[in-house]
Amino acid sequence: MNIFIASIEDKVAVLTSEESWHCAKVLRKKAGEEINIIDGKGNFYRGILTSVSEKKCIAGITSGPEAQKKRGYQLHLAIAPTKQIDRIEWMIEKAIEIGVDEISFIQCKNSERVVIKPERIRKIVESAVKQSLQAYIPKVNELLPFKQLIETSKCDQNFIAHCFESEKQSVKKINFKGKSTLILIGPEGDFALEEVEYASKNKFNSLDLGDNRLRTETAGLYVCLAASILS
Amino acid sequence: MNIFIASIEDKVAVLTSEESWHCAKVLRKKAGEEINIIDGKGNFYRGILTSVSEKKCIAGITSGPEAQKKRGYQLHLAIAPTKQIDRIEWMIEKAIEIGVDEISFIQCKNSERVVIKPERIRKIVESAVKQSLQAYIPKVNELLPFKQLIETSKCDQNFIAHCFESEKQSVKKINFKGKSTLILIGPEGDFALEEVEYASKNKFNSLDLGDNRLRTETAGLYVCLAASILS
Numbered sequence: 001m002n003i004f005i006a007s008i009e010d011k012v013a014v015l016t017s018e019e020s021w022h023c024a025k026v027l028r029k030k031a032g033e034e035i036n037i038i039d040g041k042g043n044f045y046r047g048i049l050t051s052v053s054e055k056k057c058i059a060g061i062t063s064g065p066e067a068q069k070k071r072g073y074q075l076h077l078a079i080a081p082t083k084q085i086d087r088i089e090w091m092i093e094k095a096i097e098i099g100v101d102e103i104s105f106i107q108c109k110n111s112e113r114v115v116i117k118p119e120r121i122r123k124i125v126e127s128a129v130k131q132s133l134q135a136y137i138p139k140v141n142e143l144l145p146f147k148q149l150i151e152t153s154k155c156d157q158n159f160i161a162h163c164f165e166s167e168k169q170s171v172k173k174i175n176f177k178g179k180s181t182l183i184l185i186g187p188e189g190d191f192a193l194e195e196v197e198y199a200s201k202n203k204f205n206s207l208d209l210g211d212n213r214l215r216t217e218t219a220g221l222y223v224c225l226a227a228s229i230l231s
Numbered sequence: 232m233n234i235f236i237a238s239i240e241d242k243v244a245v246l247t248s249e250e251s252w253h254c255a256k257v258l259r260k261k262a263g264e265e266i267n268i269i270d271g272k273g274n275f276y277r278g279i280l281t282s283v284s285e286k287k288c289i290a291g292i293t294s295g296p297e298a299q300k301k302r303g304y305q306l307h308l309a310i311a312p313t314k315q316i317d318r319i320e321w322m323i324e325k326a327i328e329i330g331v332d333e334i335s336f337i338q339c340k341n342s343e344r345v346v347i348k349p350e351r352i353r354k355i356v357e358s359a360v361k362q363s364l365q366a367y368i369p370k371v372n373e374l375l376p377f378k379q380l381i382e383t384s385k386c387d388q389n390f391i392a393h394c395f396e397s398e399k400q401s402v403k404k405i406n407f408k409g410k411s412t413l414i415l416i417g418p419e420g421d422f423a424l425e426e427v428e429y430a431s432k433n434k435f436n437s438l439d440l441g442d443n444r445l446r447t448e449t450a451g452l453y454v455c456l457a458a459s460i461l462s
Contacts, residue, residue: 069442090321097449132443172460210459211300212363218328225456228441229403 002027003036003130004057005137011061013037013047018123020057023049035059038129040137042068068135071099073231074180078104078149079220080187083112089124091217095224096128096138101180104141106149110189116143146195150202155182159207160199161219162191168208171223176231183207183223188216233258234267234361235288236368242292244268244278249354251288254280266290269361271368273299299366302330304462305411309335309380310451311418314343320355322448326455327359327369332411335372337380341420347374377426381433386413390438391430392450393422399439402454407462414438414454419447 004023006013015023015037023029031052037045037059045064049057077100081088092103103125105116121140129137156179159169174181184191184199191199200206209219235254237244246254246268254260262283268276268290276295280288308331312319323334334356336347352371360368387410390400405412415422415430422430431437440450 094449094452097443097445098453099443132445134443212328212330212365214328214363218325221325221452222329222456225453226460229457229460 003038003133005040005126005130006037006059008037008039008043008045008061008065013045013059013061015057015059017055021054023057024052024054029057034062037061037064038135039065040129040135042070042136044068044135071228071231072178073176073227074101074155075099075176075224075227076102076104076153076155076180076182077185077220077224078106078182079185080106080108080111080216081113081116081143082188082216085113085116087215087217088116088220089121091220092121092124093128094221096125096134097132098221098224098228100138100224102139102141104149105143106146106184107143108146108187109192109195111187112189114143118142146191147198149184150199150204153182155180158182158184158199158202158204160184160186160191160196160204161207161209161223162186162196163213164190164193164196164206166196166206168206170208171210171226172230174226174230176227181227185216185219185223234269234364236271236357236361237268237290239268239270239274239276239292239296244276244290244292246288246290248286252285254288255283255285260288265293268292268295269366270296271360271366273301273367275299275366302459302462303409304407304458305332305386306330306407306455306458307333307335307384307386307411307413308416308451308455309337309413310416311337311339311342311447312344312347312374313419313447316344316347318446318448319347319451320352322451323352323355324359325452327356327365328363329452329455329459331369331455333370333372335380336374337377337415338374339377339418340423340426342418343420345374349373378429380415381430381435384413386411389413389415389430389433389435391415391417391422391427391435392438392440392454393417393427395421395424395427395437397427397437399437401439402441402457403461405457405461407458412458416447416450416454
């Protein structure tokens with residue numbers, strides 16, 4: 001089943017330029033054909049193509065909106081990009097399949113990578129949303145300095161996963177239900193001690209992800225799955 | 232920290248040929264240096280290299296065995312290999328980081344891939360075990376026909392994840408603690424109905440992995456994480 005992302009107004013769907021190209025050029029759809037549409041804000045539609053060109057496809061809505069079933073929790077994952085960017089890219093694909101509301105990238109003291117390509121990440125996100133038959137496109141933020149992310153969190157509960165010895169809460173014991181949760185995952189060399197202390201001062205709890213040493217991208221996925229399973 | 236896989240007998244560790252090559256040629260270790268060793272059966276050791284060559288490195292054990300902390304569950308994951316084998320390969324890496332005891336590959340009616348390279352899989356497994364500081368190397372079985380796997384399961388509880396409508400148990404409700412569990416994950420086109428019926432006849436319960444449509448490899452990882460979090 002093909003799903004296209006469009007902006008919807010007055011029963012008319014205008015596919016994004018990328019989706020129009022895919023619809024017209026790759027799938028060779030013609031006016032009169034029925035398509036599935038999402039608005040990226042949580043709604044599914046069906047529509048009939050009325051105008052097809054590589055730059056702009058338009059469809060008349062025939063049914064919808066049908067809202068995507070809401071998850072019982074809100075998860076904001078903030079992660080330091082890995083040196084090998086493909087590891088983060090697959091993590092994003094999987095995180096979206098499983099369910100995440102917002103993804104941020106953080107620049108830490110031990111970060112080996114300080115550049116991400118937002119356009120490439122956006123494509124991965126949209127593709128994963130469509131693949132997993134969802135209608136809501138998670139927000140993806142650009143790379144932010146560690147402190148800025150800490151200071152601007154508006155979540156109900158905030159956690160930082162690190163390997164330093166300290167009093168930690170097990171991820172298994174987090175109550176995700178009905179709450180917004182921000183979880184920070186550090187770079188390959190872990191957060192710096194001063195970063196952990198700064199987070200702690202700002203009421204971030206230290207998080208324990210179990211006995212095994214997980215790679216950055218595995219840890220990111222682990223918390224997405226934990227939220228899905230524990231809520 | 233480097234860890235080497237070796238067979239241990241009478242306080243002497245003989246590194247496998249691959250590990251010997253890595254130790255002597257890549258890391259250029261010399262006799263007299265201390266190394267970390269695992270036996271692949273759940274035990275950590277430390278030892279002093281007494282003989283170093285590209286074909287065979289030998290170390291005298293100075294401490295150990297120290298047993299890897301046991302997980303409170305046993306998980307056997309049986310999965311149909313995906314068309315793009317790299318998707319299964321990363322799943323294996325992640326599954327091992329998180330914890331799995333046995334991995335089988337199943338040949339199903341809708342399988343698009345009917346060949347796997349056991350040698351390549353073995354290397355991925357060993358690398359992930361060492362990366363995540365574990366001492367136990369999970370068993371990896373060769374590709375088996377679907378029915379054979381069903382008939383030979385010796386696990387306490389058995390599940391098959393599929394998309395057909397039926398009475399299903401949510402993965403969130405499985406009691407993994409203290410039990411051995413086999414979970415079957417199908418190919419990209421799902422199991423065939425006759426396969427689901429055959430499994431059902433053989434007392435496999437149908438499994439519900441939630442509302443989102445997950446790719447084969449994401450589903451495989453999902454159940455590994457569920458077992459880790461729910462036990």
